[in-house]
Amino acid sequence: MDPRIRTHAEVIVDHSTRIESGDNVVISMPAAAEDLAVALHEVLGDRGATPVYLNNSERAARAYLRANDAEAFETPSHQLALFEEADAFVIARGGENVSEQSDVTPETNAAYRRAMRPVLDERLGKRWCLTQFPSSGHAQLAGMSSEAYENFVWDAVTLDWDEQRDHQAQMVELLDGADEVRIESGDETDVTMSVAGNHTINDYGEHNLPGGEVFTAPVKESVEGDVHFDVPLYRKGKEIEGARLRFENGTVVGHSAERNEDVLTGILETDEGARYLGELGIGMNRSIDRFTYNMLFDEKMGDTVHMAVGNAYADTVGEDNERNESAEHVDMIVDMSEDSVIEVDGEVVQRNGTFVFEEGFE
Structure with a gap:
């Protein structure tokens, strides 16, 4: 594993969210960012915290949004309960296809956002960090090679x-x-x-x-x-x-x-x-x-x-x-x-x- 991924995880845990022993931490990121998830689990283990890992799949989200009736969205009480029990959240972007949800209608997205608002409010009331893993999809969107994009992301993350x-x-x-x-x-x-x-x-x-x-x-x-x-x-x-x-x-x-x-x-x-x-x-x-x-x-x-x-x-x-x-x-x-x-x-x-x-x- 690239050593910069471990550094990225340490900055998240020690600087961005200030995780302490006994904290319950929710990690949400796509499969392309699994190396960062692994590094976070190592660091959280060192700090004595307890992680729960959610695979944030844009493909799965698209399938759900397109199959459902926009009028039927409800706040997911089980997800809300998880967020209520959490002390901190780490979310990473890094999907392989940044256009995965491009064929979901704006009306459907808006209805889903309304249903998810209590979950969002709960997360924003805790310690949280949104970050980026240098995936191929975002490198392509940026018009950069994979190596150049990795350097760009990790140079920005490890600033003084x-x-x-x-x-x-x-x-x-x-x-x-x-x-x-x-x-x-x-x-x-x-x-x-x-x-x-x-x-x-x-x-x-x-x-x-x-x-x-x-x-x-x-x-x-x-x-x-x-x-x-x-x-x-x-x-x-x-x-x-x-x-x-x-x-x-x-x-x-x-x-x-x-x-x-x-x-x-x-x-x-x-x-x-x-x-x-x-x-x-x-x-x-x-x-x-x-x-x-x-x-x-x-x-x-x-x-x-x-x-x-x-x-x-x-x-x-x-x-x-x-x-x-x-x-x-x-x-x-x-x-x-x-x-x-x-x-x-x-x-x-x-x-x-x-x-x-x-x-x-x-």
């Missing part, structure tokens, strides 16, 4: 997370206590939102591995303006390209996409909360230097901003503000490398991808 935390803390300081954020990019993105009273989180490889962003929640009804998400995203095996959203009083009042607009529509129609922003994230990880069409990496790039329609993370919402709740949480990216600025309370804090505290800011 203390140094990254300190770098990102500079942006947290600018956002915490701020009132308004404005994002401008090109001719089509000009959006403002209040973050007053909400909290900014420094993501340095805990819930997401790799980490490399700071994020907060907009005040629910404060978002105004237009956004062109000029970086494509994959959603259940389909590429949404050229997504555009228009916000009034916080809600999406108009949307379009150059490709697979019906998938975007299905997301927004999942529930009422899916038409509000649940997250504003600012990418700050300079070790991720290329788009790979994998949101776990792409949203962390230093010259990007991402916004997620749907659920807001509870720890980002101040006690006096309303938390947006939804069965969805879908991140979409704006490339901020050219003709772009981020303003916080009227002051420019990033121009063309360079932060005010970085060398080269003008």
Whole structure:
């Protein structure tokens, strides 16, 4: 086994989830990531924790979703019970076919997400980590050789997370206590939102591995303006390209996409909360230097901003503000490398991808 897989497992256990003796840990990952599952079992055994291993098969999920009636989905009480008893969760992506669920309808996916929301809420209330195993399917999606993609993933996972935390803390300081954020990019993105009273989180490889962003929640009804998400995203095996959203009083009042607009529509129609922003994230990880069409990496790039329609993370919402709740949480990216600025309370804090505290800011 590649020794970097053992290192990956140790970072997950000791840094991202801080597993202790006696913890019950749920591991969920596809067969292609079995080496990582094996390494995790070794490390968890060393730490005195107890793992349960779930094979997350996209093929099996597709078969179930296509065979079932969307109106018949129910929350799986047995899975919910497992999650209630767990102390921590480790989930890895790494399927061999990233388009496996491309022929499941948006309506079916939305119905299933609604049924699974109690399970998701239970998981998000515990210690958890979402990571990536360098599988052939994701290497192909990224347009990279298997070896190059392995290097890319493991270099990002084994970053000096203390140094990254300190770098990102500079942006947290600018956002915490701020009132308004404005994002401008090109001719089509000009959006403002209040973050007053909400909290900014420094993501340095805990819930997401790799980490490399700071994020907060907009005040629910404060978002105004237009956004062109000029970086494509994959959603259940389909590429949404050229997504555009228009916000009034916080809600999406108009949307379009150059490709697979019906998938975007299905997301927004999942529930009422899916038409509000649940997250504003600012990418700050300079070790991720290329788009790979994998949101776990792409949203962390230093010259990007991402916004997620749907659920807001509870720890980002101040006690006096309303938390947006939804069965969805879908991140979409704006490339901020050219003709772009981020303003916080009227002051420019990033121009063309360079932060005010970085060398080269003008």
